[in-house]
Amino acid sequence: MNHLLDQLPFVEHALPAAWFQRPTVDVARELLGATMVLRAEDAVTVVRIVETEAYLAEGDLACHAALRMTKRNAPMHEDGGIFYVYKIYGMHLCVNIVTETAGRGCAVLLRAAEPIVGHDVMRSRRANGVVRRDTDLLRGPGNLARALGVSIDDNYRSCASPSAFFHHDATVAAADIITTTRIGITASADLPLRFCLRSPAVSGKR
DNA sequence: TATACGATGCACT
DNA sequence: GTGCATCGTATAG
Numbered sequence: 122m123n124h125l126l127d128q129l130p131f132v133e134h135a136l137p138a139a140w141f142q143r144p145t146v147d148v149a150r151e152l153l154g155a156t157m158v159l160r161a162e163d164a165v166t167v168v169r170i171v172e173t174e175a176y177l178a179e180g181d182l183a184c185h186a187a188l189r190m191t192k193r194n195a196p197m198h199e200d201g202g203i204f205y206v207y208k209i210y211g212m213h214l215c216v217n218i219v220t221e222t223a224g225r226g227c228a229v230l231l232r233a234a235e236p237i238v239g240h241d242v243m244r245s246r247r248a249n250g251v252v253r254r255d256t257d258l259l260r261g262p263g264n265l266a267r268a269l270g271v272s273i274d275d276n277y278r279s280c281a282s283p284s285a286f287f288h289h290d291a292t293v294a295a296a297d298i299i300t301t302t303r304i305g306i307t308a309s310a311d312l313p314l315r316f317c318l319r320s321p322a323v324s325g326k327r
Numbered sequence: 328t329a330t331a332c333g334a335t336g337c338a339c340t
Numbered sequence: 341g342t343g344c345a346t347c348g349t350a351t352a353g
Contacts, residue, residue, distance in 0.1 A: 172344070193338055211335035211351070213346050230345060263346045305345050324346095 124235035138202030138279065145220040146304040148201075149175040149229040150298055150316050152218075154290030156237065166239035167288075168259055168269070171316040172232040172324060174303045176217070178225040182308035186226030189299035196277050197226045204285075206276040207265070213263030216271050218280055232304070232315075236268075236324045243268035256321040293318070 136155075141148055155170045176184040176197075185194040185207075196205040197219055205217040205228050217228040236243055236258050243258045246268050259265040278285060303315045304325065317323045 172350085176345075185345080191339070207345090208337070209344060210346050211337070211344090215345060232345085261346070303345070307344095 134288050136289055138200065138281040140188075140287075140289075141201035141218055141220050141280070142222050143201075143220070144164065145175045145177055145227045145229060146314070148218070148220045149173040149314070150294075151289065152229060152231075152287070153298055153318050154293035156288040156290065157231075157234065158288075159269055159271075160284040161272075161275070164239060164242045164267055164270065166243060167237040168234035169237055170231060170234050171320040171322050174230040174232055174312040174313070174316070175220075176228050176230065177312075177314070178221065178227040180309075181311075181312060183303065183306040184227065184311070186228075187308075188216055190226070197228050199223055199277070202279060202281050204271075204275050204278045204280055206271060206273055206278075208273060209263070214266035214271055214273065215262045216266045216269070216275075220298055230262060231265055232262045233317070233320075233322050233324050235266055235320060242270070246267060246270055254321070260321075260322050261324040269284075 132269050152170050152173050156167060157170060181187060186197040190198050194205060195205055199219055200223045201220040203219050203228050205219050206214055214230045219228045221227050236255050240255060247258060258268045297318055299317050300309055300313045301315045302313060
């Protein structure tokens, strides 16, 4: 079932863990346009990231790690390059990528993506609601986690491994990136830490 | 089209 | 006991 995965050029082109161990805002911006390849539930999906949010180690009260290390935010204090997955509102999962180095406490939230490979799998995972357009499959953090087949067991999982990796898109220019305040938070709500491309898959107003 | 709100569970205090 | 880094539906306009 992994023919596709086996053919993908992981070693040469995938972003190494060290790529994520850089300033969180840089990672959040440079993930835009990036391709994510993820194996979950025995299926491989490939998507293009179009919306991210940065949660910073310093001066950011909305960051889960803002106060101290707890059981929930512990992954954020690891070295960058792993997933931080948590449940929100009792039913949705949010997928983050831990950034910078151990002890910092920061991450990038993946909010939306465009499907590239695996439309059928993603659609079936979203079977509850009627998903009309392909661009709605990964629109919003809860929907994205659902369509990707992510579970709470993916917490701490490497995002620089043969079963989960990213390819950078060097064609994205600074002028392509829209910067806004983050969605759904009250603390530090004025910080310009949400980044997105012009895409119908971006969450919020159309 | 725009706004309101209920669902639902657990980390955190 | 409180409050979410949300989503989908219902209701009003």
